Amino acid sequence: MFQDASLSEPTICRVPTTRPKVFDEALSTGQTHSCLGWTMRCRGVNREMWMRNDYRYGEDDPLSWPQPYCASRPYLSCLRLCERTQSDPDLPLFKLPIRADFLELDTSSLIRGPGLWAEDRRSAFEHRCRWELIGWSSSRSMQVMFLERLKSLPMTFPRLCLCVAETQRLVLEVEAISTFFSTIRPRFAAGATSPPPKADMDLVGCFTTDIGVAQQLHRARRSHLVVEMSTVSGRVHLGTCPLRLPSVYVGSGADEGKYDAFDQFTRSHLGAPRVFAWTSGRLRSGPSRTRGKQSIPAHGVFSPCKHHLCLGSSATNNLWAIDNQGNRSRKGHLKPGSPNQFEVITHALLPGIRTTWKDGLLGVNVDKACVDVPAAPFAFPRPDLFVTISDSGKRMSVLSTWLRLRPGHLAMQTSSYCPGKVSHQMWRAILSYDWVGKSDANDRVRGKETQRRDLAATFLVGCLDEMSIQEGVSVDATWRGKSMPHIDVEDVHEILWELSELGFRLEILSVDSHLRVIENDSALRKHEKHLGHCFPRGRYDRCWIVELAEAHHGLAECSWMRRAPYVCSLCRVMSKWRNCPQSIQDERERYTEDMLISLQQDMALFYCKSFYTAFGQAPTLPRELGHVPDVDAEYPECAVSLTKSTGYYHDVTDWEASY
Helix, strand or coil: CECCCCCCCCECCCCCCCCCCEECCEECCCCCCHHHCCCCCCECCCEEECCCCCCCCHHHCCCCCCEECCCCCHHHHHCECCCCCCCCCCHHHCCCCCHHHEEECCCCCCEECCEEECHHHHHHHHHHHHHHHCCCHHHCHHHHHHHHHHHHCCECHHHHHHHHHHHHHHHHHHHHHHHHHHHHHHHHHCCCCCCCCCCCCCECCEEECCHHHHHHHHHCCCCEEECEECCCCCCCCCCCCCCCCCCCEEECCCCCHHHHHHHHHHHHCCCCCCCCCCCCCCECCCCCCCCCCCCCCHHHCCCCCCCCECCCCCCCCCHHHCCCCCCCCHHHCCCCCCCCCCCCCEECCECEECHHHHHHHHCCCCCHHHECCCCCCECCCCHHHHCCCCCHHHHHHHHHHHHHHHHHHHHHCCCCCCCCCECHHHHHHHHHCCCCCCCCHHHHHHCHHHHHHHHHHHHCCCCCCCCEECCCCCCCCEECCEEHHHCCHHHHHHHHHHHHHHHHHHHHHHHHHHHECCCCHHHHHHHHHHHHCCCCCCCHHHCCCCCHHHHHCHHHCCCHHHHHHHHHHHHHHHCCECCCCHHHHCCCCEECHHHHHHHHHHHHHHHHHHHHHHHCCCCCCCEECCCCCCCCCCCCCCCCCCCCCCCCEECCCCCCCCC
């Protein structure tokens, strides 16, 4: 039976005499929208859903195909059709980016593939998405995160298309929810009207095998198909996306769990990255009996991070004249009589660690007998790697190589990839290698070409099919528009500050996932909200996006009153970690400056100890940028006080609304 909502009475159609086409267990005998270009195809009971080449969910994508009526998601039949004219203001919600609008990163980048969407196209898309999201705060989280990724993160062109397609789907679903609750749902509850309202043929409609549902849809003037049951089975093979993506869904198209699988797939693009391929640390009750006798690979051996006093000329802009004058002993080992604690590297090119965090680091008992885990490899090079190289020319060469690798490496640090983690020594080898020079016959004889290929495979593991390292780049590396020969000390400070801030934030995410004890999903969502409030953007799903404008915001605020909300949010996060000290768990309604500083000291020490126990090495800690960068950015304000009494911060982080 075919029923069109534009008709006052249903039209009965006979089963076609041609070979039937299967939609799960339903045999369709009619068609609602000729404008959909819909042709019935074999779609069996058990089929595997993949992302298609047009970045849609195959024939089950609700944006492109009428779906079986889903009682838990009735609004999906209110999705609008995809056909749009060039003059339609909603065109950005249906049109994917084209290669001509994709701008690869600067020509000095060694990694080919990552880039950004052209600003005018991205702005038009963002404007249309944000307009649709007004008034739907409960449905904004993922859409806004996708928009932030499009704006802030370099990505390959296929990832850009995927990101845009997922954003389009989410925004159109929000619009469908609005249409359903404002127009369709009241018609469900209302009785028959005379004359009946005109059907909206611009909506995608749905299928159903339930006559009762069909009557409801007819009363609401919704386009739909009534289908008969069939036992014919089959399987469909979908054209897959050029990306290596996991299977989206396996099962019946009428199963409501299909949409849960779609949602889970969408969220998988927005997961926070983890800086370590971490392993669980185990506290020992006593000294190890095998200490000094274990045979461990060189890259896994832990040796305390030697923090040397490396001072150079303090106010010069001549980077090539700044030399290391450290107090290292031979081969970098600890000097006789040194205590079991980390030391702090200082250098004219390296921003200093903030005092509270430095004191916490020095308070850690660096005793391998207490930790049964090898040092974890790194996703980012440690900032001190760039200043512990004695030769100034080599040091600047290593810094230049990082600037060339940086854009592509940032593109890899998302949940879309599984980038490899490498040791401190391997990072030094990667950054010290001459990637710029072209290979020749002599290089092949000496094995240099093989070395280049092996290093590239190590660096790009997990995304070799999307990115590559190019040879013979003759353009100088750049930082904020300045070429390498023209950067000064402040520029180097900014580069290394960004590197330390990235490492610090990602390490916090790793430690938190390792130590937190959360009872249920509701508590986890609240915990993640507090974790997001530790940083200027105010959201958990964006805290790992670092911008230079944040150098003096958040935990780096100079004013203790403005810093207090971020400190208290981090305190609430740490209070859910195993073995958290009572001084951090104790809740207080208000703080003085001295109380807040004391709390910060306890938190810094606990964090550094927990990190060493879990990962077997010193954490990357936030550093203090000595100047204010000439960049603009807007961040949400935190509530700092609810009383006129001066000298007190009243903690409202437990109940303040999300930003």
